[in-house]
Amino acid sequence: xxxxxxxxxxxxxxxxRVPLGHGLTAITGETGAxxxxxLTGLALILGGKADAGLVRKGAERATAEGCFVVDPGSPVADxxxxxxxxxxxxxxxxxxxxxxxxxxxxxxxxxxxxPASVLVEIADQLVTVHGQQDQARLRSPRRQREALxxxxxxxxxxxxxxxxxxxxxxxxxxxxxxxxxxxVEDRRREADLLRAGLAEVERVDPRPGEDVELTxxxxxxxxxxxxxxxxxxxxxxxxGAGSPQEPGAGALIDEARGALEHVGGHDPQLAALxxxxxxxxxxxxxxxxxxxxxxxxxxxxxxxxDELQRRRAELATLARAHGGTVDAALAWASDAxxxxxxxxxxxxxxxxxxxxxxxxxxxxxxxxxxxxxxADGAVRLAGAVTEELAGLAMPDASLxxxxxxxxxxxxxxxxDVAMLLVPHxxxxxxxxxxxxxxxxxxxxxxALEVALATSPTSGxxxxxxxxxxxxxxxVGGRAAVEVGRRLAELALRAQVIxxxxxxxxxxxADHHLVVRKSQQAxxxxxxxxxxxxxxxxxxxxxxxxMLGGRVTDTALQHAAELLERSVxxx
Numbered sequence: 001x002x003x004x005x006x007x008x009x010x011x012x013x014x015x016x017r018v019p020l021g022h023g024l025t026a027i028t029g030e031t032g033a034x035x036x037x038x039l040t041g042l043a044l045i046l047g048g049k050a051d052a053g054l055v056r057k058g059a060e061r062a063t064a065e066g067c068f069v070v071d072p073g074s075p076v077a078d079x080x081x082x083x084x085x086x087x088x089x090x091x092x093x094x095x096x097x098x099x100x101x102x103x104x105x106x107x108x109x110x111x112x113x114x115p116a117s118v119l120v121e122i123a124d125q126l127v128t129v130h131g132q133q134d135q136a137r138l139r140s141p142r143r144q145r146e147a148l149x150x151x152x153x154x155x156x157x158x159x160x161x162x163x164x165x166x167x168x169x170x171x172x173x174x175x176x177x178x179x180x181x182x183x184v185e186d187r188r189r190e191a192d193l194l195r196a197g198l199a200e201v202e203r204v205d206p207r208p209g210e211d212v213e214l215t216x217x218x219x220x221x222x223x224x225x226x227x228x229x230x231x232x233x234x235x236x237x238x239x240g241a242g243s244p245q246e247p248g249a250g251a252l253i254d255e256a257r258g259a260l261e262h263v264g265g266h267d268p269q270l271a272a273l274x275x276x277x278x279x280x281x282x283x284x285x286x287x288x289x290x291x292x293x294x295x296x297x298x299x300x301x302x303x304x305x306d307e308l309q310r311r312r313a314e315l316a317t318l319a320r321a322h323g324g325t326v327d328a329a330l331a332w333a334s335d336a337x338x339x340x341x342x343x344x345x346x347x348x349x350x351x352x353x354x355x356x357x358x359x360x361x362x363x364x365x366x367x368x369x370x371x372x373x374x375a376d377g378a379v380r381l382a383g384a385v386t387e388e389l390a391g392l393a394m395p396d397a398s399l400x401x402x403x404x405x406x407x408x409x410x411x412x413x414x415x416d417v418a419m420l421l422v423p424h425x426x427x428x429x430x431x432x433x434x435x436x437x438x439x440x441x442x443x444x445x446x447a448l449e450v451a452l453a454t455s456p457t458s459g460x461x462x463x464x465x466x467x468x469x470x471x472x473x474x475v476g477g478r479a480a481v482e483v484g485r486r487l488a489e490l491a492l493r494a495q496v497i498x499x500x501x502x503x504x505x506x507x508x509a510d511h512h513l514v515v516r517k518s519q520q521a522x523x524x525x526x527x528x529x530x531x532x533x534x535x536x537x538x539x540x541x542x543x544x545x546m547l548g549g550r551v552t553d554t555a556l557q558h559a560a561e562l563l564e565r566s567v568x569x570x
Contacts, residue, residue, distance in 0.1 A: 001464045001495045002127070003067040003092075007041035009059035012517060016531040023510030024491035027499045027531075028542060035499045035515045038531065039129075039469055042066065042497075044097040046127055047120030050105035065096040068126060070464075076125045083118045085110025095119060127465040130445045139432050145417035147448060148401060151384075151455055152377030159373065160413070163366040167411055170359045177352045187343050194340045197322070201333045204318050211315045211326040214308055221305040224298055231295040239288040250288060253281045367414040374403055374417065381451060388447035388486065393479025394440065396424040399447075442471040443483070450486050453493045465495040472502045484508035484566065503546035503559065507566040512539050539563070 005018040012034040018041075029035045040054060041064035055062045070077050070091045077087045087093050087110060096108040097119070107116045149160055180187075220227065240248025247255075257277040264271030315326055322329035378401035385399040400422065403415040420429035421444060432444065449466060472483050484505040490496050491510065500506055514534050534542050543559035544551045 001069045002042070002497075003069050005038070005042055005045070005067075006063075006065045007038070008063040009056040010041045010044075010054055010062045010064060011037035011056060013037050013041070013515075013530070014056065016515075018513060018531050019511070019533065020495065020497060021511050022491075022495060024488050024496045024498065024508060025511040025513060026506040026509035027497065027513045027515065028501065028506050028546060029515030030517065030545075031501075034517060036469065038513075038515065039467065039499060042467065043129070044099070044105075045095040045119065046123035046129070047107070047116045047118075050097070050099045050103065050116070052099065052101055052103035054099050055101050060101055062099045063096070064098075065094065068093040068095060068122075070126070076122055079118075079121060079125075080110055083109060083114050084112040085114070086112070093122075095122070126463055127467060128449070128463045129467040130442065130449070130469070130471060141416055141418060144401075144419045144432075145412060147419075147452060148374055148377050148381060148417050151381045151452055152373045156370070156373035156377065159366060159369050163363065163370055163413065164411065166359060166363050166366060167409070170356065170363055173352065173356055173359065177349060177356060180349050180352070191340055191343045194336045194343075198333055198336055198340070200318065200321075201329060204314055206315055206318065206326045206329065208327055208330060211312065211319060214312050214315070218305065218308045218312065221301055221308065224300045228295055228298050231291050231298065235288060235291040235295065238284055238291060248288070250281060250284045253277060253284055257281060363409060367409045370413040371403065371415060374413070374415065377401075378403060378417075380455075384451035384455065385444070385447045388450050389443065391479075391482035392443040392447060392486070393477075393482070394423070394443060397440075398422045399444070400429050442468070446471050446483065446486060446490075450490050453490050463494065465497065466490060468496070468498040471498060472500050472505050476502065477504075480504035481565075488566075501546065503543040503562055504566075506546065507543060507559075507562045512542065514542050 001022070002020045005020060006016070007013055007018070008015045016038070018038055027035050027038055040048075044050065044054075044062075044064040045066040070080075070087070070093050072087055072089065072091045077091070077093070080087055080093055085093065093110055094108075095110075097105060097116070099105045105116065107114050107119050109118060109122065149157060236246075236248065238249045240246055240251050257274055260270055260274035260277060264274045318329050319325050322332040382399045382401045386397070389395075389397045389399065398421075400420040402418045402420060404418060405415050406413075408414075419432050421432055421440075422429045423440065432441065446468065468487065471487075472480055480502045481504045483502070485508060487496055487498055487505065488508040488510075498505060498509075506512060512534050513531055515531050540556055540559045540563065541551050543562060544555035547558055547562075548555045
């Protein structure tokens with residue numbers, strides 16, 4: 001529901017606060033006063049087209065701000081939060097739109113700047129607008145199908161959802177089979193290459209990291225003389241040559257330890273250093289032993305070196321083909337094995353074909369149930385709308401809902417839905433919008449919305465707000481009263497906003513807003529408008545003006561009677 005609309009510098013409106021409560025709200029005013037500017041401001045916060053021409057002359061920008069009340073746990077609230085908007089705990093959600101004189105617009109939702117498309121998403125779930133420019137939606141086969149499916153009931157909608165899911169799965173499976181059949185030779189060539197590569201990996205049988213290990217071993221075997229000489233020299237320097245003339249590091253350290261221990265009793269700090277020197281001596285002894293062992297174990301092995309070089313060459317050839325290292329080649333082999341398994345599985349097209357056949361049969365069964373549900377709903381919807389039209393100055397008009405069989409089931413079932421209007425007895429049934437006036441189409445829209453809103457079987461969630469502009473075009477007298485009565489009936493289940501020039505319609509409103517214009521003196525005459533709520537005598541005055549253009553005693557009497565009859569007629 002829209003709780004309030006505020007607009008500034010939109011068209012001829014300088015500033016206006018438009019409260020929009022529950023039930024039916026009528027917006028009236030003299031021609032040119034700016035009634036449609038209220039709906040223009042509303043259209044802005046619903047993500048409608050922004051145009052520099054909307055900005056009031058002399059103003060920098062036009063601003064429209066709306067206060068929505070939504071269910072905090074609803075999908076629309078979740079979408080708003082996803083866009084970064086803040087939804088208050090009581091469900092209040094603010095939307096704002098500004099349009100600069102240059103035509104550039106900015107949109108805000110819940111205090112966060114958002115693309116205008118987000119406002120459109122939110123609006124689609126909250127508000128339905130019916131105006132002359134919106135009648136194309138009623139002519140849309142998609143909208144007509146959606147209306148019929150909605151009217152058919154929740155069980156039908158559940159079948160439709162099941163059908164839609166199965167249809168999408170069937171299309172994906174068919175595409176998979178087509179791909180298999182189209183590219184079978186390509187996959188076979190790929191499989192042959194994978195098998196050859198895997199066979200080579202299996203023949204070479206590398207170990208993880210083997211190329212790195214063998215490189216290190218080959219380096220050692222290829223430089224045994226240099227390694228042995230270096231180890232011997234290091235051992236001599238650490239252990240000594242065995243004579244006092246060439247003491248090794250171990251002998252020197254041992255001598256240092258003895259000197260410290262000799263006087264360590266006089267100073268604990270020096271005694272501690274003596275212990276550390278002794279520990280160093282033990283390490284040097286171990287190092288000397290390891291150097292000696294290394295030199296003894298090291299020996300040239302030309303046969304092993306030749307074997308290493310051959311194995312390294314074999315591994316290098318494999319690695320170059322699959323990433324440059326043995327580990328990369330092993331990773332490729334793992335992925336290739338999985339890919340080959342998938343290709344081998346995909347080659348079984350017979351099983352896939354059988355699956356498609358089973359899904360096709362199930363889809364036909366669901367399509368048959370959809371058709372039955374639509375056929376039943378079409379009869380009931382046509383009857384309900386025709387009954388509504390009889391009271392809307394179209395007594396001989398009727399609505400027909402036809403189901404046109406498709407050659408094969410599509411994404412929405414096995415038929416197209418078409419709504420046809422018979423404008424009078426003996427006339428041919430024509431698609432909506434062909435040969436019908438704008439006023440007639442508006443009344444058909446109203447009749448359809450009332451039928452959907454009052455149907456006990458309607459299954460889809462209806463918008464919280466309906467906006468009607470020019471719904472009363474071309475009607476008057478008793479028909480105008482019936483338009484007002486049906487709008488009031490719809491307003492029992494939703495918020496309804498109507499811009500009207502008929503007092504018979506305005507009399508049914510729970511809230512009556514009047515747009516008045518005035519001229520402001522200045523360098524040039526400027527026409528401005530404001531919006532006011534009228535009640536009591538003021539409302540009678542407005543209805544009297546609408547009845548005759550002038551407020552006379554007779555017009556006032558008729559206006560009061562009109563208000564009284566509308567209360568009784570609800």
